[in-house]
Amino acid sequence: MTLPMKIVASVMEPTPERALALMEQVDAVADGIELRLDALGIPPAEDPTSVLASAIGATSKPVILTYRPRDEGGEVDASLSERLSFWSRVLAWTERRVDVRARLFYDWEADLAEAFLHAAQLTRARTGPVLPWERVIASHHWDEARPEVVEAIYVRLSALPARVLKLAIFAHDIGDSLVIFRLLERARQQGRALVGIAMGMAGLLTRVLGVAYGSAFTYGAAVAGREAAPGQIPVSDLRTLYRVAEIGRQTAIVGVIGHPIGHSLSPLVHNTGFQALGLDFVYVPLEVAALDRFMREFVRPETRQLSWPLRGLSVTIPHKVAVMEFVDEVDPLARRVGAVNTLVIEGERLRGYNTDVTGGVEPLAERIALEGARVAIVGTGGAARALAYGVRERGARVLLFGRRWERVRELAAEVGADAHPLDELAACAFEVLINATPVGMAGYPEQELIPEAALRHRPLVYDLVYNPKETSLLHRAKRMNCPILSGVEMFLRQAAEQFRLWTGAEPPLDAMRARVYTALS
Numbered sequence: 043m044t045l046p047m048k049i050v051a052s053v054m055e056p057t058p059e060r061a062l063a064l065m066e067q068v069d070a071v072a073d074g075i076e077l078r079l080d081a082l083g084i085p086p087a088e089d090p091t092s093v094l095a096s097a098i099g100a101t102s103k104p105v106i107l108t109y110r111p112r113d114e115g116g117e118v119d120a121s122l123s124e125r126l127s128f129w130s131r132v133l134a135w136t137e138r139r140v141d142v143r144a145r146l147f148y149d150w151e152a153d154l155a156e157a158f159l160h161a162a163q164l165t166r167a168r169t170g171p172v173l174p175w176e177r178v179i180a181s182h183h184w185d186e187a188r189p190e191v192v193e194a195i196y197v198r199l200s201a202l203p204a205r206v207l208k209l210a211i212f213a214h215d216i217g218d219s220l221v222i223f224r225l226l227e228r229a230r231q232q233g234r235a236l237v238g239i240a241m242g243m244a245g246l247l248t249r250v251l252g253v254a255y256g257s258a259f260t261y262g263a264a265v266a267g268r269e270a271a272p273g274q275i276p277v278s279d280l281r282t283l284y285r286v287a288e289i290g291r292q293t294a295i296v297g298v299i300g301h302p303i304g305h306s307l308s309p310l311v312h313n314t315g316f317q318a319l320g321l322d323f324v325y326v327p328l329e330v331a332a333l334d335r336f337m338r339e340f341v342r343p344e345t346r347q348l349s350w351p352l353r354g355l356s357v358t359i360p361h362k363v364a365v366m367e368f369v370d371e372v373d374p375l376a377r378r379v380g381a382v383n384t385l386v387i388e389g390e391r392l393r394g395y396n397t398d399v400t401g402g403v404e405p406l407a408e409r410i411a412l413e414g415a416r417v418a419i420v421g422t423g424g425a426a427r428a429l430a431y432g433v434r435e436r437g438a439r440v441l442l443f444g445r446r447w448e449r450v451r452e453l454a455a456e457v458g459a460d461a462h463p464l465d466e467l468a469a470c471a472f473e474v475l476i477n478a479t480p481v482g483m484a485g486y487p488e489q490e491l492i493p494e495a496a497l498r499h500r501p502l503v504y505d506l507v508y509n510p511k512e513t514s515l516l517h518r519a520k521r522m523n524c525p526i527l528s529g530v531e532m533f534l535r536q537a538a539e540q541f542r543l544w545t546g547a548e549p550p551l552d553a554m555r556a557r558v559y560t561a562l563s
Contacts, residue, residue, distance in 0.1 A: 045206070045235060046104050046145070047073035048253050048287045050261050051277040052270035054078040054117075058093050065100040068264045072277045073287075074104040076149070076261065078270060080117040084109075086124035091135050098142050106179065107132065108149040114183040115271065125154050126161075137174060147177045147206075152195075155180040155202050179237070180204035187211050187218035187240075196225050200234060206258050208237040212272065213245030216328060217335050220347050222248050226256035237261075242273045243304055243329045247297075249273065250284045250326050251350070254291055283313050289324050294351050296544055297326040299336065299365075300358035304329070305485045305509050307558055308356055311537050314557040318550040323353070333361050337368040343390045354544045355385040356537075359480055362424025369394035379431045380456060381424035384540045395543060398428035401536025402506065403436065409527055410474060410502055413437035418470060418501070419459070420492060421478030422449045425506050429476055430457040438474075443467050468495035477505045482513035490514070500524045508533040511562040530558060 051072035055061040061082060065075050077097050084090050098105060109128060110116025120128065129150070136146055150158065155178065162173055180202045182195050192211055199207040207229065213219050219240040229236035235258040240248040252260050262277035263269040280286045298308045304327070312325035330336045339347045341355070357365050362381040366372060369382060372394045376382045382394035402425070406412070417433045418441045419426050430440045430453075440459035444450040447463050454461035462470065481491040482505060492515055497503065503519035508529035516526045534555055541549035 045258050048259050049277055049280050050074040050076050050106065050259050051264045052076045052078065052261050052274065053264050054081040054268065054270040056081060056083065058082060058096060062096055062100045064264045064268070065097065068277055069101045069103060071281050072103065072262075072264075074106060074147075074259070075101055075264075076106040076108055076270070078117070079107060079109045080111070081270075083117070086118070086120040086128045090128075090132060094132065094136060098136075098139070098146070102145075104145040104147060106147040106149055107136075110149075110183070111151065114151055114181075122153055122157060125151075126157055129154065129158075133174070143174070143177075147179055148174070149179045149181050149208070150204070152180055152182045152199055152202070155204060159202060175203045176205045178202075178204040179206040179208050181208035181210070181237075183210045185212045187214060187221070189221040189224075192221045193225065196228070196236075200232070206235045206237060208239075210237075210239040210241055210271070211245075213240035213242045213248075215332055215335070216244045216247070216330055217332070217339055219245045219248050220339060222252075223255055223348055226252065230256045239271075240273075241271050243302070243327075244273075244331075246273055246275070247326050247328060249275065250280070250286060250324070251289075251295070253286050254289045254293065255350075260286060283309065284324055284326070285313075285317070289322075292322065292351065294321075294323045294353040294544075295326065296323060296352075296354045296356070297328045298356040298358060299328045299330040299333075299361060301329055301331045301360065302485060303327045303358070305483055306358065307509055307533070307561060308358075308537065310561055311534065311554045311558050312541060315541055315549045315554050316545075318553045319545075319547055321545060321547065323545065328355075330361065333364055333368075337365070341385075341387070341392070342368070343387070352387055354387055354540070356540060357383045357385060357424075359423060363427075366394060368392065375399060379427050381427045383424060383428070383536065384543060386543050395539075396428055397536040397539035397543075398425055398532070399432040400539060401534075402429045402532045403432035404535055405527060405531040406433070406474070406476075406502075406504055407436060409525070415439070415474060416441060416472040417474040417476065418443060418467065418472040418496075419476045419478050420444065420464070420467065421476075422446065422453045423478065426476075426478035427453065427457060429478055429506070430459050433474075434458055441470060441472060464491075468493050468498075470496075471499055472501055475501045475503050477503075477507065477513075477515055480507065482507045482510075482515055484509045494518060494522065497522045497524050502527060505529050506532055509562065511559070530562065534558060 051068040222238040262280045263274040316323040376396035384395040386393045417438045422444045442454045442459040502525045504527040506529040538549045
């Protein structure tokens, strides 16, 4: 039987009043609502009837009632016998409510479901309530990701007569999500409804792609900042940004790989473009720490373990240089720069490109004549390479600064720049100062890399960090009357070129720009 929901909002609040207000708030965007009774602090011996009555009346959507014990990531300390008693009282009340019981689901941990099943088998000869297995979700939450352990848990859940099985593990690496996709396919072949989730940022693709790949539904946070589990994103993003209810196995997939990746606005800009043009594409953030494993198990057509229509990838910190060894063909510009920020997958071939050069240099060239200008670049990563190469092509003299002196000297020799240790920055004169490091990025440890003394000649200060729109460096530069240039335009223009490479279509840049500036404001 088809389940009546694809996107479920988890409501995990400390008081009934706050929980009910949030339920009403997400009613329009979620297909169903999970009410975490354990978060409300209801003791196992307490009667939850009044809370249940209010909750059921707060929405017309299906409601999943959850009372998660602490040893499975919940908020309540309750023994198995206490949970059995608690749920027996819940069932005694809710199953009498013939007007609403059809839209009530009960999330029971595996041990609880097994205990109910055993008790029912012992009392089968006696007249008693029939357990509503058609509305039970038998679940297991664990920090374990080893495939053999996770598969054994699935077998245990499969022995239960619950309508839905739910298996949530924690992904320490994106590769840990592969077992979830394998079990979704196994459940499909066995005719079982399974919700499969790899928690944590590294498992985000299971939340976005899970429904398209067989998951009965997926969970999201009711609102940002009120996540009920690691890696949850708001249900509004699942609905409108990633279009979880609309994408399918045929949907072309692109994404961004990096570590960390939670700050990225690339999903926002690209998914906005896809939706504006009606393209069956989805762009997902992929937190990748172990690049070699990811390229082998997810990307290379001949070795990948996930069967998905992967069309291409954005590549960001720290993989722009290392990814080149996995690419079959590198575009001449990317080869000269020595960094790849874009992968295109065509059949069995991986092609690497660099859109940072054009994206980074064009906004700068619109502000200042680069011919003969002295351009100071702080950083030695892929973005620094791209900007150094790009401005030199326009006739600028490049001064390269960094904390790791040997790395500065190596890169300066490769791109034809003057090498300087970072502590010489304040003593040098230049017309343009570019921050090509992640310092200042949202979520990055706060520090001041560039001293105010380096701004005394009032250079044009260009910060490639785009989130936040005005970084600490740009704020200080404005205070010292320096002209400034945000990294937002570089971000948009390099993204536009990626969009062309993946889709062959002209990107709706105005719509993409408006969405990004709205988000950053």
